[in-house]
Amino acid sequence: MRIFGILACVVGLVAGGFFATSNSSAHAVETVKIGLIEPLSGPIAAVGTDALQAMETAAEQINTSGGVLGGRMLEIVPLDNAMSAEKTTQQLKKAVDLGLSFIAQGIGSNHALNIIQFIGKHNKRNPDKAMLFLNHSAITTAFTNELCSFWHFRFDANVDMKVAGLVTQMGRDVGIKKVYMLNQNYAYGKSFQAAAHALIKERTPNIEIVGDELIVPFGKTQDFTPFIAKIKASGADTVLTGNWGPDLVRLIKYAAGANLPVQFYTIYGGLTSSVAGYGADAHKISLKQINEYHENDGNIAADALAFGNAYLEKYKDTWYSDRYRWLVGMLAAAIDKAGSDDPVAVGQALEGLTFPGPLGEVQMRASDHQIQTPLMVSSLSRDYKMPIMYKGNNFKIAFATDGVINREDTTLPTTCDMQRP
Amino acid sequence: MEVFVFSLFNGVLYGMLLFLLASGLTLIFSMMGVLNFAHASFFMLGAYFAYQISQPLGFWSALIAAPILVGLLGAAVERYMLRPVHRFGHVAELLFTFGLAFVIEELVQMVWGKVPVPYDVPESMNITAFAWQGLDYSAYRLFMLVISVGIFVALFFGLTRTRIGLIIRASLTHPHMAAALGHDVPKIFMWTFGVGCALAGIAGVIGGNVLGTEPGMAIQLGPIVFVVIVVGGLGSLSGALIASLFIGILNNMAISYDFSLYPIFKELGVERNVEGVLADLVNLTTGSIAPLLPYLLLVLMLIFRPRGLFGMRDV
Numbered sequence: 001m002r003i004f005g006i007l008a009c010v011v012g013l014v015a016g017g018f019f020a021t022s023n024s025s026a027h028a029v030e031t032v033k034i035g036l037i038e039p040l041s042g043p044i045a046a047v048g049t050d051a052l053q054a055m056e057t058a059a060e061q062i063n064t065s066g067g068v069l070g071g072r073m074l075e076i077v078p079l080d081n082a083m084s085a086e087k088t089t090q091q092l093k094k095a096v097d098l099g100l101s102f103i104a105q106g107i108g109s110n111h112a113l114n115i116i117q118f119i120g121k122h123n124k125r126n127p128d129k130a131m132l133f134l135n136h137s138a139i140t141t142a143f144t145n146e147l148c149s150f151w152h153f154r155f156d157a158n159v160d161m162k163v164a165g166l167v168t169q170m171g172r173d174v175g176i177k178k179v180y181m182l183n184q185n186y187a188y189g190k191s192f193q194a195a196a197h198a199l200i201k202e203r204t205p206n207i208e209i210v211g212d213e214l215i216v217p218f219g220k221t222q223d224f225t226p227f228i229a230k231i232k233a234s235g236a237d238t239v240l241t242g243n244w245g246p247d248l249v250r251l252i253k254y255a256a257g258a259n260l261p262v263q264f265y266t267i268y269g270g271l272t273s274s275v276a277g278y279g280a281d282a283h284k285i286s287l288k289q290i291n292e293y294h295e296n297d298g299n300i301a302a303d304a305l306a307f308g309n310a311y312l313e314k315y316k317d318t319w320y321s322d323r324y325r326w327l328v329g330m331l332a333a334a335i336d337k338a339g340s341d342d343p344v345a346v347g348q349a350l351e352g353l354t355f356p357g358p359l360g361e362v363q364m365r366a367s368d369h370q371i372q373t374p375l376m377v378s379s380l381s382r383d384y385k386m387p388i389m390y391k392g393n394n395f396k397i398a399f400a401t402d403g404v405i406n407r408e409d410t411t412l413p414t415t416c417d418m419q420r421p
Numbered sequence: 422m423e424v425f426v427f428s429l430f431n432g433v434l435y436g437m438l439l440f441l442l443a444s445g446l447t448l449i450f451s452m453m454g455v456l457n458f459a460h461a462s463f464f465m466l467g468a469y470f471a472y473q474i475s476q477p478l479g480f481w482s483a484l485i486a487a488p489i490l491v492g493l494l495g496a497a498v499e500r501y502m503l504r505p506v507h508r509f510g511h512v513a514e515l516l517f518t519f520g521l522a523f524v525i526e527e528l529v530q531m532v533w534g535k536v537p538v539p540y541d542v543p544e545s546m547n548i549t550a551f552a553w554q555g556l557d558y559s560a561y562r563l564f565m566l567v568i569s570v571g572i573f574v575a576l577f578f579g580l581t582r583t584r585i586g587l588i589i590r591a592s593l594t595h596p597h598m599a600a601a602l603g604h605d606v607p608k609i610f611m612w613t614f615g616v617g618c619a620l621a622g623i624a625g626v627i628g629g630n631v632l633g634t635e636p637g638m639a640i641q642l643g644p645i646v647f648v649v650i651v652v653g654g655l656g657s658l659s660g661a662l663i664a665s666l667f668i669g670i671l672n673n674m675a676i677s678y679d680f681s682l683y684p685i686f687k688e689l690g691v692e693r694n695v696e697g698v699l700a701d702l703v704n705l706t707t708g709s710i711a712p713l714l715p716y717l718l719l720v721l722m723l724i725f726r727p728r729g730l731f732g733m734r735d736v
Contacts, residue, residue, distance in 0.1 A: 046535035073590040226676035279539030
């Protein structure tokens, strides 16, 4: 029986290999390649690997439904930058050598900025070999404001849009009177802080900011007790924070340990790695996140749910970062619309393109290449149908919807003055 | 006054955890002259072992077993890896432990993955012992304090008042004489290194569930431990205690009082909206740089008193 199984495998491998070879020899020049530059080794490799898996799942879906331009397949080319600036540049040069027209990236805004600048120069010097940058998660607002470029498209809501969503949801809760802000002292944390000040003043003038703190980022702050004491002393009922990683996990754990009676409004509180870090303390706190959707909401579009389910089936991980599906799906639609994979034509086709998202239509705004999308605020909850899963482990907790933020409420003006080719 | 006493108390709670971590490092240094860069990695291993053991057997078994395992591992590292390197001098030893820290981090990622593991405070001690200024303090926070104080007392008396302590100290200052008297000096070194690592392991067991158990924890906590032993004086147990408490309290005071340099600049005629390099300095508050203050202290200490508070020799 076992021998038979092995035989079957071998036959399958040979046959698969044969078909794959015949396939690639026939269409070798015809796959549309997307280079994905992410940390696939080093301390943040887990995040990079997740991004690669999501991109591959999305590309597979397009390919099983016939690919693009009447039968050409999409192919994701992984390029490891190990989260280092030099390696990002090396991989960009490699992408040029491979003749890739489409580059995707998203982990680390500093690397995204590097790519924007590299591609800007490259396209000026080699207009016949231009490249497009498809940004899935780098959310520094400036990329679609003063630093905007025709060659850059962002498929994730930027910091200001996410803060706008959080503040809008805070405005719906009449119990919120006093908010304490705690952020990481670097570019991202400061932009969160600035956006929160402006948006609270504009949208929820009745909410008082009773504290505004910047902390030394990236895990260097070990003891959060004094911050917890200050939050308590300020009388705040809500903490608004852009923190992520250990800076968020420790804040939550210390707050839970001291039974601090506040709710947390976060961008990244729902990342699987953070939820893993809270451990049992996740049950003791009120934590909210803002993102595209979560799997326990009853009103999610079937396509998004199907993508999440396919991912869960394959990798045993819960997945709700639907933007990877938008990126690949919209690229495929733009290629079909342009009738070619010429990057300039595809870029023009992407402008203003719409796509069915989990909460309604999303659209790539032509003026600054920033996706316009509804968002969802949800809380950690023990009342769920599907728990959060990671590598097959059941976290016995999941998210429940607090509110949907309509597209009108996440749409913000842009200062972009775009130069077009 | 209330804020002062409150910060003092919180500072002691944090400082004693730092001491627990630093005590093993300073013990190893004072006995063997080895500056162990991988010390925080043994702290991390303590936390991960405790997580693994507490899953089936509970916290109390982990509290006993995890430090013993870390200690045995430390002893094995000394016997089979560090000892051959020893004859090439202290620089070689230092480089060895430096490399070991990266190896341990990579191994931890391979075994337990790259995301944090849910290592929690035991349910039986996750109850409120008392409340102060509106914050609840769990029985576990007090337990951490008791363990740390107990370890200090045990170490202090063990080294200064017992026969074993006498032999250990003799092996350090006069290794050849101690060997001539029939003591197995290499063996003493091996167990000293093991006990030092076990102390880091205990810190991991009782600190890992409060600080979070993840592969980055060693790198984040490693540098601060060196500050503790340099400020306290290399090799001085009492110095490490005083320095840990001082750093813990400094951290809490800096955040609670949140001093600003602005009043000084205002006197000099510089306003808040100034442009350029000064802007950061004018708007700086001690709260936003609190975790960096110990490093400032380290630099000042090395300039003005290189041997630290209670050190016997210069760094």
